[in-house]
Amino acid sequence: RGFLAARRNAGAGARTLGRGLAGIRSLLRFLERRGLANAAGAAALRAPRQPKSLPKPLTASDARDVVSVEGQLAEEPWIAARNAAVLTLxxxxxxxISEALGLAGAELVSETDTVLRIIGKGGKTRLVPVLPVALRAVAEYHRLCPFH
Structure with missing residues (x-):
């Protein structure tokens, strides 16, 4: 506990302290198996509470790069188009992700549709607006895909 307190005073965060505690526990278990230490005290220590954090959104330029076919690292053009279509959706x-991957191809072939009917978590149906750029990305994937 003294070691972790000293690390905290030196500015270590909760994640760093948790990783350090895991390493200490692992070392003590190793030493205990060899008969060189008693690891009972380490089992009683609790890791510091981890802060809750939200994912960081992409910037507009990063989002454009992610959804462009040119930004995909794929050997086959249809794979790059597939990746771009999924990310655009x-x-x-x-x-x-489960909703996008669960869509049937027939649900996205019309470029006149502006809304998708999605069956999401818990079997609940919701209407999702679809941008024309997403429909174009899906149409490009359908055009390039060798499997129909």
Whole structure:
């Protein structure tokens, strides 16, 4: 506890202290298996509370780079188009990854549709607006995809 307190006073954060405590516990368990130490005290120590943090949103230019076909690292053009279409749907429509990957191709073939009917968590249906750029990205993927 004294070691962790000294680290905290030196400016270490909760995550750093938690990693340090995990390392100390691992070392003490190793020493205990060899009969060189008693690790009972380390088991009683609690790791510091981790701060809750939200993911950081992308900047507008980073978002454009992520959803562009040119920004994808894929050997096949259809794979790059697929990745760009999925990321465009995620970023532009606010879909969850499971919702975007669960869409059937027939649900996104019309460029005149502006709303998708999504069955989300808990089986609840919600209407999600779709940007024209997302529909164009999906249409480009359909055009390039060798599997239909």
């Amino acid at each position: 995620l970023y532009g429509s606010g879909l969850r």
